[in-house]
Amino acid sequence: MKAEKVQDLVEEHAQETEIKSEKRVRALVDSEHYRDAVQEVRDFGVFKIITMTATDMGDEFEVIDHYECDDGVVLDLKHKIPKGDGSLTTITDIFPGAIFYEREIIDLFGIEVEGHPDPRRLYLADDWPENKHPLRKGMYNYHKLAEKNISEIKDIAEDEDFEPEMMIELEKDNKNRKSLLEWLENKASEEEEE
Amino acid sequence: MTFKVPVGPQHPALHEPEHFKVELEGEEIVDVDLRLGYMHRGIEKGLQDRNYHRGIYLAERVCGICSVAHSLSFALAAEDIADMQVPERADYIRTIVAELERLHSHILWAGVAGEEVGFQTLFMTMWRDREKVMDLLEMVTGNRVNYSINRVGGVREDIEDKHAEKILKNLESLEEDLKRYVEIFPSDSTVLARMKDKGILPKKKAQELSASGPVMRGSDIKRDVRADDPYAAYGEIPFDVPVETGEDVLAKAVVRLRECLESIEIIRYALDAMPEGSLMSDEVQGMPIGVNKGLPVGEVTGRVEAARGDLMYHMKSEGEEEDGPSRVKIRTPTLANIPAVFEMLEGESMAEVPIVLASIDQCFSCTERIAIVDKETHEKEIKNMQELREMER
Numbered sequence: 001m002k003a004e005k006v007q008d009l010v011e012e013h014a015q016e017t018e019i020k021s022e023k024r025v026r027a028l029v030d031s032e033h034y035r036d037a038v039q040e041v042r043d044f045g046v047f048k049i050i051t052m053t054a055t056d057m058g059d060e061f062e063v064i065d066h067y068e069c070d071d072g073v074v075l076d077l078k079h080k081i082p083k084g085d086g087s088l089t090t091i092t093d094i095f096p097g098a099i100f101y102e103r104e105i106i107d108l109f110g111i112e113v114e115g116h117p118d119p120r121r122l123y124l125a126d127d128w129p130e131n132k133h134p135l136r137k138g139m140y141n142y143h144k145l146a147e148k149n150i151s152e153i154k155d156i157a158e159d160e161d162f163e164p165e166m167m168i169e170l171e172k173d174n175k176n177r178k179s180l181l182e183w184l185e186n187k188a189s190e191e192e193e194e
Numbered sequence: 195m196t197f198k199v200p201v202g203p204q205h206p207a208l209h210e211p212e213h214f215k216v217e218l219e220g221e222e223i224v225d226v227d228l229r230l231g232y233m234h235r236g237i238e239k240g241l242q243d244r245n246y247h248r249g250i251y252l253a254e255r256v257c258g259i260c261s262v263a264h265s266l267s268f269a270l271a272a273e274d275i276a277d278m279q280v281p282e283r284a285d286y287i288r289t290i291v292a293e294l295e296r297l298h299s300h301i302l303w304a305g306v307a308g309e310e311v312g313f314q315t316l317f318m319t320m321w322r323d324r325e326k327v328m329d330l331l332e333m334v335t336g337n338r339v340n341y342s343i344n345r346v347g348g349v350r351e352d353i354e355d356k357h358a359e360k361i362l363k364n365l366e367s368l369e370e371d372l373k374r375y376v377e378i379f380p381s382d383s384t385v386l387a388r389m390k391d392k393g394i395l396p397k398k399k400a401q402e403l404s405a406s407g408p409v410m411r412g413s414d415i416k417r418d419v420r421a422d423d424p425y426a427a428y429g430e431i432p433f434d435v436p437v438e439t440g441e442d443v444l445a446k447a448v449v450r451l452r453e454c455l456e457s458i459e460i461i462r463y464a465l466d467a468m469p470e471g472s473l474m475s476d477e478v479q480g481m482p483i484g485v486n487k488g489l490p491v492g493e494v495t496g497r498v499e500a501a502r503g504d505l506m507y508h509m510k511s512e513g514e515e516e517d518g519p520s521r522v523k524i525r526t527p528t529l530a531n532i533p534a535v536f537e538m539l540e541g542e543s544m545a546e547v548p549i550v551l552a553s554i555d556q557c558f559s560c561t562e563r564i565a566i567v568d569k570e571t572h573e574k575e576i577k578n579m580q581e582l583r584e585m586e587r
Contacts (some may be wrong), residue, residue, distance in 0.1 A: 023423045024495060047417070048404035050497075051525035053508045066495060066506065066525075072422025074495055097404025097533055101525075123231045134239060143243055 006069050009044055010077065013037035026076045034079045035089055041067055041075065042094045049091075050074070052101040054109045056137040059083055061111055065091070065098075087112040108135040142166045150180045157187060164188040196224060201547060203232050209306070210556055214547075221543040226536050238522055245517035246272045246346050246489065253507075256524060257557055258339045259302070262288075262295045263500035264524075265344040270425055271496030271509040272346045272519075276477070276489045282427070283471040284348040289427040290361075290464050291334060291343050292498075293457040297368070298327040299501035300450040300457075303555045304375065307447055310549040311388035316378070323371045326364045333357060348474035358465045365458050372458075376451045380444065389444040393538035393550035396441055403537060406530040407503020408453065409554050412446035414439045419499035431463050443553040450555075488514035502555050503527025528556050 006025045007017050013033040018026045029037045050066040060082050067075040081088060090113050092099050102113045103122040110133035113119060121128070145153060145167065156162060164184045171181045201214040211232035217225035237256055241249050253268040254261045266288055273280060301324040308316030328338055335341035335351055343349050353361075379385050395405065400413040410417060418435040420428045436452035438445035489511045496507040508523040531554040538550050 020494075048401065050404070050504065050506050050530075051508075051523070053521075053523035055510065055521045055523075064508065066508070068417075068504075072419060072497075074423070074497065076495060095404065096402055097530065100529055100532060104529075121231075123234055125231060125234075134236070 002071070003073050006073050006075050009040060009046075010037050010075065013040060023071075023073050024076070025073060026078065028078045031079055031081065031086075031089070034077075035091065035094070037077060038065070038091045038094050041077070046070075046075070049095045049098050049101070052098065052105060054105045054111060054135070056109065056135065058137070061086070061109060063088060063105070063111075081111060087114050089113075090115040090117075092117060107133075109133050110136065142170055146170045150177060153180065154183065157184070164191065195219075199544065212556070214551070216539070216544065216547060218544055221545075223539050223542050223544065223547070226539045228532060228536075238524060241519060241522040243518070246519070249518055249522070250344065250346060251342065253522075253524075254340055254342060254344075257526070259299050259557060260295060260500040260502065260505070261340045262292050262343065263498050263505050265342070266292060266426070267496045267498040267505055267507040268509075268522075269344045269346050270498065271494050271507045272489060273475075274494040274496060275492035275509060275511050276346075278347055278475050278477055280348055280475055281471045281473065282469050283352075284473050284475075285427040286464050286468040287349045287351075287353055287473070288344060289431070290353060290461050290468075291331070291341065291349075292426065293461050293464075294327055294331050294334070295341075296501045297454050297457050298324055298331065299555075300454050301327065301372075303450060303501075303552075304379075304447060307389075307443075307549065307552055308385075310552045311385060313382075313384045316375075316385075319371075320375065323368060326368050330361050330364055333360060345474070345478075347478035348472075350473070352473055353465070353468070361461065361465065365461060369455065369458050372451060372454050376448065376455070379447050379451060385444070385447075388546075388549055389442065389447060390440075391442050392546050393443045393535075393542060393553050394441050395534055395538050399537050400441075400534060403533040404530055405503075405534040406527045407499070407501075408446050408449045409503065409531050409534055411435070411437045411449045413441045417504075419497050419504045423497055425496075425498060427464060427467075430467065431460055433460050433463075443549055446553050488516050488518075490514060500527060502557060503530060526557070528554065531556070 003019045003022060003025050007019055010027045010029070011017055013036050014027040014029050016028050020026055027037070046067050046069045048068050050068050053064045053066065055062045060080050062078060062080055065077040067077065069075055088102070088105065088111050090102060092102060099118065100122065102116055103118070103120065105111050106113055106116070106119055107122045107124055110131070145156065153167070157164065157167070164187045168181065168184050168188065171177060171184065174181070197218045199216045199218055201216055203211040203213045213229040213232070215227040216223055237252060240252055244252060250265050250268050254265040256264045301320055305317045305320035305324065308314070308320060331341060332338050334353055334357055335343045343351060395409065395413050397413045397415060400410050400415055405413070414437055416435050416437045421435050433456055436449055436456060438449050440448070491511060491513045493510045496509065498505045505527060506525040509519050510521040512520045535551060535554050538553070539547065542550055
């Protein structure tokens with residue numbers, strides 16, 4: 001199956017399609033047409049689902065299904081889910097092999113999957129807090145922040161999304177910046193009182 | 195009435211930490227459930243915090259057995275984003291090392307399979323013969339595991355004439371051994387009793403459940419990333435993709451052993467056809483390993499055929515001002531084969547559990563990469579390096 005043929009297959013349901021290279025096709029669909037596109041792919045006899053990649057894009061999630069078509073052509077079918085009330089619709093009835101990939105997304109991103117037959121935890125420990133999802137991106141990369149100097153960190157810490165506890169954890173063993181640590185601890189306890 | 199029998203996470207027959215709940219009616223398996231998560235290390239998250247040159251060393255440590263496959267697909271993805279041309283000689287060296295890795299992994303598996311069916315001698319002799327490949331890997335790369343041969347833009351070590359000589363010599367004796375094993379497996383009564391018609395995965399089911407690698411090829415589906423979507427030097431090397439029609443555990447074993455013979459041919463051809471030239475792309479030539487260098491905006495999917503099946507790296511770069519990738523998704527073959535193993539187990543008896551599970555050559559350290567320690571709620575568990583060292587004593 002040539003890349004052009006794969007492109008034709010999803011063209012009808014997609015907002016945009018693109019042939020990246022000889023063996024790679026990319027398509028963007030909206031959530032409404034997502035299942036139609038997947039069904040089309042299946043009906044045509046596309047071989048298998050390789051996996052699903054979710055990415056935290058800030059205000060929305062991007063989910064890419066990777067399908068292996070004939071002759072090693074890979075179709076990346078992308079669609080977007082708004083954060084908050086958005087949810088993914090299951091495709092396990094069309095591709096039963098997707099069951100673990102969807103569970104992985106539920107577990108690590110906290111995206112709800114409508115109609116999933118077995119939406120249990122896959123990787124995380126049983127006592128892992130319900131509302132924490134490791135691969136969601138926080139507002140700040142605290143490891144990178146820690147490389148900045150004290151006044152810069154203090155400036156950024158004024159932002160309400162900043163979590164002083166995360167920074168304290170990184171600074172705890174830094175003997176040279178005791179003043180910053182104290183300042184952060186003060187800030188953390190102030191926030192707690194509020 | 196049914197009984198639930200827990201298998202694992204610590205179990206003498208399975209050398210991987212996973213927990214299966216097997217539901218039995220009499221001796222017959224009616225349902226299987228799986229709990230993953232004993233090997234979480236947070237590698238996908240970790241890759242987002244590293245630049246490309248450091249990331250490849252972490253990617254390599256996803257799995258000790260298929261480390262070349264991981265570093266290679268990471269490198270392929272990064273090179274694709276950077277639009278970087280890798281020298282031909284480097285492509286050939288990558289191919290040779292990747293095939294050596296496939297050899298050692300398949301022989302290791304066949305030995306373990308021998309042990310699972312109670313054929314200890316087979317286990318011992320296969321692992322003895324595997325040492326011939328391990329010696330070669332150590333000679334070429336300097337390491338027995340985590341070879342660190344691949345870098346973004348090329349390879350780290352050359353294969354010289356004296357190495358090629360030793361490789362050919364060891365492969366010749368290994369080929370003799372392997373030919374013997376290819377005969378033993380489908381004819382020996384112990385192997386037949388435990389592997390023939392056990393763990394059946396029908397062709398239709400294999401496709402439906404999106405199985406991968408030798409598990410799929412044992413069910414008569416001819417798919418191999420090396421042939422379908424050639425990378426490194428595979429496009430220039432003629433080779434065959436072995437398939438078996440048996441659909442049982444034996445078919446999966448024979449596929450792996452025949453792949454070994456094919457790998458030997460690939461290495462011979464590659465050693466002969468390998469052109470002279472540099473090992474690293476001009477763009478990164480002479481750059482220190484830890485250097486900070488971002489890549490242009492891009493999103494690519496890199497695929498490699500690892501020993502256990504197709505391995506995929508999806509990589510996204512936000513632009514040159516970022517040191518490293520903004521998202522790396524790793525899909526390892528074991529996760530793809532788990533729905534298939536459920537299918538294979540149903541209807542079998544409890545005694546077949548170890549060999550049927552082993553037949554997908556499961557590797558759970560690959561499968562479970564993602565986790566971080568929650569610093570807020572698990573505060574007591576966080577130890578610094580000094581404390582860890584003290585605990586060690």
